Amino acid sequence: MEQARPDSTVLPAAQIEAGQDHDSSHNVDARITRLLTARSSAPLPAPGSEEAKAAFKAACHEHTIRTQFANEYLGLKRSPLEWWTADSLGKALETGELTPEECARLYPSATERELRMAQIEHELNLGALHALAFAESYPVAVDEMTPDPAEEERGVDAEPTAASVAEPSSVFVAIADGARSAANDALSDARVSPELRIAVEAHRDATLAMLLEPDESNEASNARCGVVEQTGAALRAVPARSLADVRCKLALLLPEILPDVNGSDSTAFLENIREDVDRLARQPVPAPISASLVGQIDFASGSIEDLRALRDSANSVGDAAYAMAWTGRCHTGPAGKQHNAAGKLMQWLGDALADVADEARKEAQRRRPKTPNERETRLTILAGPTIDNGDPDEIAALAGEMLAHAAAEARGA
Known part of the structure; x- marks a missing residue:
């Protein structure tokens, strides 16, 4: 063995x-x-x-x-x-x-x-x-065989020396030093979540108490081991909310389990995982990309022709994305009723482009055309969505604008 x-x-x-x-x-x-x-x-x-x-x-x-x-x-x-x-x-x-x-x-x-x-x-x-x-x-131990003469005259009993107090095993002291060092390493990243930090500190304190407490009675030992198990379970129950939290758990866990791992390959593999997580946890977090395409487009500065081009392009590509989302390659499961990752992407893209097309329509509706071409282009953008929407008041308003446009065209204005 x-x-x-x-x-x-x-x-x-x-x-x-x-x-x-x-x-x-x-x-x-x-x-x-x-x-x-x-x-x-x-x-x-x-x-x-x-x-x-x-x-x-x-x-x-x-x-x-x-x-x-x-x-x-x-x-x-x-x-x-x-x-x-x-x-x-x-x-x-x-x-x-x-x-x-x-x-x-x-x-x-x-x-x-x-x-x-x-x-x-x-x-x-x-x-x-x-x-x-x-x-x-x-501390320097006091020789009990040679008490202080002044105390001897007063009849004062000698105080028990530090040497009489039970000391933990040197092996336990070494293990405690390792546990303390592992906890310090685990908490070295300021981004560790407060909940996990509290759990690590509680588990560290319980482990040190179990290893270094001089009371070796069976009752006291069982109580300390019970606290270690409880704090360990509480620590495992805290979900990792970032790579810094994952690194924290690995830094605390690996020194405990590596002595039980058989084989240098397994040990090296676990150490490599820790190095990877440590490297990723220390990389700066990139700024999140907005999920909305509307917020990334300056509609107000575009011409009426730009708005028409945006509306037409968004509708064409969005329709293609929706169609792709219904193909077999974008579904999972035997019945094909659920979108896989590709299907979810196509569905999101179709929805995002539909929002772009609608925002182009809203901007066109706010515009006041200055030329016949602008007036015609604006009505072209508004006609389809207004009729599809089915609102009687909006349709009536559009019909009035269409009649005014027809009269202006007849006058050559």
Whole structure:
């Protein structure tokens, strides 16, 4: 089940200090490699030093690679983010959550999984490297054996030291750092919708509490895991409203699922999807194109002949679009009763051009012709639509204009 360890470990330590010269960086790499491969003989780095931080980061990277097998114990999966352990099995047995038979069945696998992971943590000296890397984060413990003489005279009991407080596992600390970093990356785009931002922050806080809270009682652990599941479900329920939201979800999700993905091709494919979404999300959004053709035409500045040409062209092309919308290639389904994408486009185009033709008619109706040609062209534009509309008053008004036009023509005016 465990993956074979690579012949040469790929370590990220060379990237810790970009300003180091090549020889210095090479020496740091060499010392870190000795720390991870010959722990008993290699000297430990100074507490709080850059070398200590690089060594811990490299050890975490190596730990991730060498513990891939842990995800193969599918029978021990207690929840999406929790595994059965020897300790949790014992507590579940005491509370009646598991029967003795169930506990006995799971216990060998749980202890085998923990033993293999503990062996790797021991070989990498992960706990010691964590203490050295984050030495500055820990307060100096007070020696309980030598109390303050002034307090001793007053009979004041010594306060419990920070060392007496339970500390989370260094592995959990590393996982928490990764979860925090993933959430920060997910929320780095200011265009992420407020609803999704709130959901990500809630899930991040719940995950960190689950990993770092020192209370390891079964009741408290189950409660924290329940909050993680609830916030995760709430996060998934928030719909993505933009590419920035999709990128946000991927940036948060991929660090959680990639360790469970088998095969470098699948991992590379998921990373490639994230890169594509990231690139698209950062591109400027083009200005929307108006859906109306009428708003893109200056009817008022056109001559009466321009209005006639607009009306005739819009009617001809619009009729062709409507006719095309009824052909088989523009329908879907066995009965052909629904438009496909092409049919919807033709229908939209026909409607848009009908609006153009009608707007040309309205503009012609507002015009007052100055010449016989303009008068004739205007009446030609109005006649067909007015008669087709069937309104008696409009037809009567048109008839009056037609009679006036006929009288003017008879007079040669």
